[in-house]
Amino acid sequence: MSSSFGTLFRVSTFGESHGVGVGAVVDGCPAGISLDEADIQLQLDRRRPGQSDLTTPRDEADRVTILSGVENGQTLGTPIGLLVHNKDQRPGDYGEMSRVPRPSHADYTYQLKYGARASSGGGRSSARETIGRVAAGAIAEKILREQWGVEIVAWVDAIGTQQAGAIDAERLTRQQVDGNLVRCPDQAAAEQMTALVREVRDSKDSIGGVVCCVCRKLPVGWGEPVFDKLEAVLAHAMLSLPATKGFEIGSGFAGTRMRGSEHNDLFVAKGERLGTLTNHAGGTLGGISSGENLLFRIAFKPVATIGLPQQTCDFSGRPVELAAKGRHDPCVVPRAVPIVETMAALVLLDLALRQQARSA
Amino acid sequence: MSSSFGTLFRVSTFGESHGVGVGAVVDGCPAGISLDEADIQLQLDRRRPGQSDLTTPRDEADRVTILSGVENGQTLGTPIGLLVHNKDQRPGDYGEMSRVPRPSHADYTYQLKYGARASSGGGRSSARETIGRVAAGAIAEKILREQWGVEIVAWVDAIGTQQAGAIDAERLTRQQVDGNLVRCPDQAAAEQMTALVREVRDSKDSIGGVVCCVCRKLPVGWGEPVFDKLEAVLAHAMLSLPATKGFEIGSGFAGTRMRGSEHNDLFVAKGERLGTLTNHAGGTLGGISSGENLLFRIAFKPVATIGLPQQTCDFSGRPVELAAKGRHDPCVVPRAVPIVETMAALVLLDLALRQQARSA
Amino acid sequence: MSSSFGTLFRVSTFGESHGVGVGAVVDGCPAGISLDEADIQLQLDRRRPGQSDLTTPRDEADRVTILSGVENGQTLGTPIGLLVHNKDQRPGDYGEMSRVPRPSHADYTYQLKYGARASSGGGRSSARETIGRVAAGAIAEKILREQWGVEIVAWVDAIGTQQAGAIDAERLTRQQVDGNLVRCPDQAAAEQMTALVREVRDSKDSIGGVVCCVCRKLPVGWGEPVFDKLEAVLAHAMLSLPATKGFEIGSGFAGTRMRGSEHNDLFVAKGERLGTLTNHAGGTLGGISSGENLLFRIAFKPVATIGLPQQTCDFSGRPVELAAKGRHDPCVVPRAVPIVETMAALVLLDLALRQQARSA
C-alpha cells in the first residue's frame, strides 16, 4: 500500500517513466465540484520539463485525461481516474544502467528490494512519478480554495549558497513566483541563482536548494493528534518526494537555539479569533492548525544524475567509471514548486475532511 | 484514527496526563518473542522525569503492566495491552488555564478543534502521552535487535547554541550517551550544555536543542515507495512528537548547498554487498534502506511552559499576564533521546514486516 | 492490524480469556458526549455469563473501568481506554488441550499460524474477546441514539429447529427481548427454545441458532460504495464474531428464489422522503442506507465445546477421546444479542462519520 496517500481524500498513483503512462486515482473527492482537465493542466504545466534552458530539454506535453468521476463538468463523488501518456521515450539512453547502479539513485535498492526494476530510467523513482501527485493535488487545491479560501504558494528560497532575502509570505502570489525562471520572488537573488544554475549546468554538475511554502487562511482545527499532527503528515508528504533531505516548520532548526521566552508566540485578539504576535510555531499548535499562516521549508539535494565522470562500481562490485549521457535537470528546485504546493493541498484537504467528520 | 501508527506492527496509544493512566495496544507483534515488563521498563526509566536536577522534580515511577498478549514470558501474536498508572497528580497547579490558553501550547487549538479539552495539564498534548509510544517502541527495538541485529542509538547533538563535536556514530553506545546528564557523548560539550540548562532553569526560562539518531545494521530493502519511503515515515514519526520543528536525513539542509559531484555517494564493494564511500544520503536510496547507517536529526523547540511572566490574552481576548507556577523541564531534549529511539524502532519494524511480506 | 476495526470511529481490542484483563481503545470518539461507566456496563451485563441456568455457571462481574478520554463525565475527543479485569480463572480445567486441539475450535489453526497459542482457554478466540467490542459498541450506540435517534434491537429468531413467528420489528423493544431467558420476543417459541436448550444442556451437547437485528431511524446516506457498502461492512463485522457461519440482509437467500417483479421495492412518498412499500432490500440500496429499517440475520453454529466424548486426535495425529470437563454454554445465541447490537453500532457510527465528512 505504498502508492496511496490520505485517509478520506485518498490518492493512488501509478506509472513508470517509460511505460504507457502515469496517473492517479483520487478516491473520496466530494461531489458537485466543478472540474475539467484545464483545472488540472495548470499545475502540470508548471511542473513539466522543457520550460526553459535551465531544465532538461525533454519536451513532454503531459496532457491529462480524466477517465472517470466527472460528468458534465461536475464531480460525481466517485473515484476520479487521471492519465497522462508517456511520450518522447528514448530508452537507449539508459543502456549502461542495467549493470551499473547509478550513485545516489535508487537502482541498487530497488533491485535488492524487489528483485527487479524498470530496465530504463528510474521507473517509479523517476521524478515523472510526481505527475500523478500533481494532478490529484490540483483537484485538492481547487476544493480548498473554493470551500475555505485557502491559498497555497511555494517559492524557491535558496539554490546552493544563493539565499533569497526576506519574503512577504502574507501577500506573495504565484504570479510573482513565476516572474522568473528560478521561481524566486527576490528578483536580485533570482538573478544570481539563474547564473549559478547555468554555471552548474555548463560544468555538467548539479546543485540543490530549498523550497518554502505558505498556506494562508486555514481555519483553526486541522490536524489529528497524536500521530497525524498537521506538521507530521506534511513532513511525511514532503519527504516522500524524490530528492528531499529535510523539513522544517516555523522556526525549524533555528528555533532550537532560542529560549522559550523568545520563541513563545503570545496570544492577542485578532478580530473574532485569537492570533499570535509572532509565528515561530509556523501555524500549528499541538499539531493542529492555529489560524496563523502555515509556513514550512523543504531541503532538496543536488540532482544525482550528472555529466561529470564518477568512479563507482557495477552490481558485482567491479570498479567502473560512469558519466550520464541522458537528459537531466541541473537543478530540480524550480520545478519542485508546484509539486510542493499540490502535496500540501493533498495533506490539507484530507485533514479538513477528517475534521469535518466531527461537525455534527 | 489519529492515535494509531503503523500498518502491520501497529500501536494505538491512549491516556491523558491526569486521568487513570496512559498506555498503548500493540497489534501485529510476532509470536514467540521473549518479553517481560523489565524489557519495556528500561526505556520508560530513561524517559521518566525526576532523573536529575535538570528535569522536572515530579517523581513518577511510571511502572508498566502488561495486560495481555504475553504468556509465560512469550508473546502470543495477539495484541499486547500496556498500562502505566498516573501518580502524583496535582490538578490545582493548573487552575488558571481554564480561561487562559498558554502561549505555544495546544490549549487554544484543542478547545477549538474538539470543543472541549482536558481541564488540567496538557491532556493528550502533554509529554506524558509519549509513554505509550516508548513502551510499544521498546518491544519493537527488542525484535529488531534479536531478529536483525539492528542497533538504535540517539544522543543530544545540541542544546541552544552549544553544539557537540563530531560523534563516531558507527561505534556509539547507549552507555556512552547516558554517561552524563544531558546525554551528549561529547563530554566537553556536555559540560557546557549542563551549565546552560542550569542557567536557563534558574532564570525561569527554557531552551531547545537537537537530537541525532543512528540506526545500524539495517538490511537493504526497508521502505515502501512512493509514499511510505523510509525517510517519509521517519519524518512523520518524529514530527508527531511534541515540540518538534524539523527533521533532516543525511546531509539535510546542508546538502542543499552542495553540488552533485560532491554530494553523490559512490558505490564500492563492501563484503557481499555494495556500500558507499560517503553517506550524504543518510542510509536510504529512493526511500529504501541501503545498508549504510541510517542517520537523522530532529529539532526540538524550547519548552513552552516557563516561569517568566508573559503578556498574552485569555480565551475571550482580554490581555492577561501569565507565569507558570507548575513543575516543568527547562530543557526536554535529554529525555527525548529514548523517545526518538523507540519511535524509530516503531517505524523500522513496521517497514521490516511489510518487506518480509514479499519474501515468499 | 487484525484487532482494529473502523476508519474514523476505530476500536482496537486486546486481551485473552485468562490474562490480566480484556478491553479496548476507542479512537475517534467525538468530544462532548456525556459518558460514564454505567452507560457501558449496561450492555456488558447483558453479555456476561451466569445470567441464568441456561448459560455457563461462571459468574464474572465484568466491571468496566474507563482509563482515559473522559473527564467530568464528558468525552474529550481523545482515545477512550476501556479495561475489564479477568476473574474466576481456573486454568487447571484446560490442561489436556496443550496436546489435543479441540474439534471445531481454533487451537489447531492458532498453533500453526502463530507458532504459539494461549496455553489455556481459547486466548483471543474465546468468546471473552467480545467484551472489548461490546464496551466500545455501547459508546457508539449512545452517540447514534443521541445524535440521530437510531434504535438498534436484536433478538433470537431461532434456536435449533425452533423458529420464532413473525416479529414486529418496527416496534420491538429491548425490554420485550429481555422478557425471557432466551431473548426471543415470541413468547410461545421462547418457551420451546428454553426447553430445547435445557434438554441439550442435560445431554451434554450444544445447539446453534439465528439472531435477527433491526436498526431504525437511520438517515439516508450511510455506506461507502463500492467496497464499504453498508451491508458489506456489516457482514464483515458479524462474520468476525466467534461461531458465526452466515449473514443475510433483507430477503437474503429466500430472495434468490423470487422474481424481480415480486422482489423490487416500489417507491412511495413517506412524509418528506421517499420510502418503499416493501423492504426486501433490508434497508439499503446500492450499499447505502435508504431510510427504511435495516434488517439482517446472523447464523450461529452450535458451541464447539461439548461434554459428550469425541473421537479425535492429538497434535501429532494420534487418535484420542476428548470430553470437555470445563464450564461452557450449551447455546450462545441469547448472549449474542447484545454483541450483535454493539457490533452493528460500531459499523453504523463509523459510516455516519464518514458520510458527515462530506457535508461541508
Added chain:
Amino acid sequence: MSSSFGTLFRVSTFGESHGVGVGAVVDGCPAGISLDEADIQLQLDRRRPGQSDLTTPRDEADRVTILSGVENGQTLGTPIGLLVHNKDQRPGDYGEMSRVPRPSHADYTYQLKYGARASSGGGRSSARETIGRVAAGAIAEKILREQWGVEIVAWVDAIGTQQAGAIDAERLTRQQVDGNLVRCPDQAAAEQMTALVREVRDSKDSIGGVVCCVCRKLPVGWGEPVFDKLEAVLAHAMLSLPATKGFEIGSGFAGTRMRGSEHNDLFVAKGERLGTLTNHAGGTLGGISSGENLLFRIAFKPVATIGLPQQTCDFSGRPVELAAKGRHDPCVVPRAVPIVETMAALVLLDLALRQQARSA
C-alpha cells in the same frame, strides 16, 4: 476510501458505466510475476455481457490495457494500472431516470448521499464497475496458483427454485462449470435453469440465484483474527458485489439447526497435517484457514431492471409507471461466477501476504 480493498495487495477501482472507461490500480503486487494482458483477459471474457441469448445483448469487447507496473512481461513490484475503455454507449436509453429513481436501484440513495449522480446508467452502482475488480483479481489468482497451487472454482448452485444436486467440490474444474450457459455443473439442473431463465426473459421479468465457490489447497494460517478473520473479509468482499443479499460459509444457516456433537469436525491425521472428517466449518477455524477446502455461498437477488411496468414514484413523490426499455440481463448469476472467483482471490492473496509478513 470506499473504492479501495486490501491491506498489502490493494486494489483501487474507478470508472462509471458511461464515461471514458473503467479500471483499477493494483498496489502491492510482488515483483517478478510473469504477466500479460491475456492473463487478465481470460476472466474479463467470462464476465462480459453478450455471451449467449441468456444475457444482455450489449456486446462489449472489454479489452484490458496494462498501463504500468509490467515490463518485458514481468511485474516490477510497482502499481499496475489497468484500463478498459467503455464502448457501445447509448445514453438515450436512460433518459427517464433523471426524474424517476428506479425501484431497487441505487438512484435514490446516490442522489441523497452525494447530492449528485451519473445522469445515465448506474454510474458506479452499475455491474460494469466489477470490471476493475475482475481484472485485478485475475492477477491475484495467477499468483495464488503459481506460488501456492491454490485453485478457485465457483459455480451456479441455484437459479430461482431450480437447485443443483450435490457437486464434487474436490474435483470440479472451470471447464466443467463453463460446459453450459448457466454455469451449473449439474447438467440436468442446468437444463431446467436455462429453460427458467428463458421463460423469465420472455416474460420481461428477472430471477435471482446462488453462487457457490470452493478454494482448494490453501495452506493453514490465512486470516487475521479477530476482525479480519478469513470468513469476515470474504463476506465483506462478497457483500460488496452488486445484488448480493447473503453469505454462508460451510454449514451456514443449516448449521444453526444442528447439535455440536453432529456439527463438530473431528480431527484425523491427513499425511503431514491434521485434517477433519467432515467440513461443516467450511475451511476455517477461529477465522484462519485450516487446510480443508474453503467453501462458501452467495445469494444474488433478481435483477432490479425489468421490462414489466412498475407502479412507483418520481423524486418528488408523484406516482408514475415505469417500464425499463434498456438492455438488461434477466439473470446475473452465471456472469457472477468469475466475479466471485476473482474477489475471492483478492481476499486470499492479501491475507497470504499478511501471514507471510510473520515468517521471518
